[in-house]
Amino acid sequence: DQQVKQNSPSLSVQEGRISILNCDYTNSMFDYFLWYKKYPAEGPTFLISISSIKDKNEDGRFTVFLNKSAKHLSLHIVPSQPGDSAVYFCAASASNTGKLIFGQGTTLQVKP
Amino acid sequence: KAGVTQTPRYLIKTRGQQVTLSCSPISGHRSVSWYQQTPGQGLQFLFEYFSETQRNKGNFPGRFSGRQFSNSRSEMNVSTLELGDSALYLCASSLGPSRGLITDTQYFGPGTRLTVL
Numbered sequence: 001d002q003q004v005k006q007n008s009p010s011l012s013v014q015e016g017r018i019s020i021l022n023c024d025y026t027n028s029m030f031d032y033f034l035w036y037k038k039y040p041a042e043g044p045t046f047l048i049s050i051s052s053i054k055d056k057n058e059d060g061r062f063t064v065f066l067n068k069s070a071k072h073l074s075l076h077i078v079p080s081q082p083g084d085s086a087v088y089f090c091a092a093s094a095s096n097t098g099k100l101i102f103g104q105g106t107t108l109q110v111k112p
Numbered sequence: 113k114a115g116v117t118q119t120p121r122y123l124i125k126t127r128g129q130q131v132t133l134s135c136s137p138i139s140g141h142r143s144v145s146w147y148q149q150t151p152g153q154g155l156q157f158l159f160e161y162f163s164e165t166q167r168n169k170g171n172f173p174g175r176f177s178g179r180q181f182s183n184s185r186s187e188m189n190v191s192t193l194e195l196g197d198s199a200l201y202l203c204a205s206s207l208g209p210s211r212g213l214i215t216d217t218q219y220f221g222p223g224t225r226l227t228v229l
Contacts, residue, residue, distance in 0.1 A: 043220035102155040
């Protein structure tokens with residue numbers, strides 16, 4: 001049972017445009033959500049997080065939106081840059097359990 | 113501040129052998145979690161240690177075990193290796209549970225690439 005789903009395995013956008021990566025979850029106990037970026041042969045790098053008491057968190061070019069009623073979150077990258085090309089994972093946890101449940105990842109390609 | 117370090121970075125073993133992987137968390141972090149990444153299964157949670165105690169466990173067989181030392185460093189052991197254990201094993205550290213807070217972000221090391229022949 002996949003509790004965190006990223007239904008788009010890949011996404012291609014033009015440099016300078018907006019990238020929108022989506023993530024859905026099923027467990028209503030999740031209260032903390034994170035996005036990680038991963039290059040090949042490296043560990044995931046933390047990008048941005050949001051707790052369930054918020055519906056938006058922004059950090060530079062990265063904004064995460066949370067829609068609790070739809071159990072959906074999204075990561076917006078604007079403007080997209082070629083260096084953003086990587087695999088993006090969303091992850092969720094429940095009440096500081098230390099257990100992250102990851103989505104399958106979305107490969108983002110930003111074309112110059 | 114130094115990041116999470118994992119040793120070794122690469123390892124080749126044969127079926128039936130055992131392996132021990134090591135993880136040093138970020139200074140001040142007391143929680144260490146382990147994940148397995150495979151192409152078909154994505155990132156799967158193995159277990160988490162906090163204050164030398166296993167706090168959470170994923171759905172892996174008993175061949176996978178771990179421990180944490182008083183300095184928060186952690187080791188993961190896999191016994192009787194199988195071909196399917198070939199994967200990238202990732203360690204992540206965080207501050208650990210804090211009463212009333214839910215913003216416990218995990219930071220990952222570079223991983224240990226294990227190949228079982």
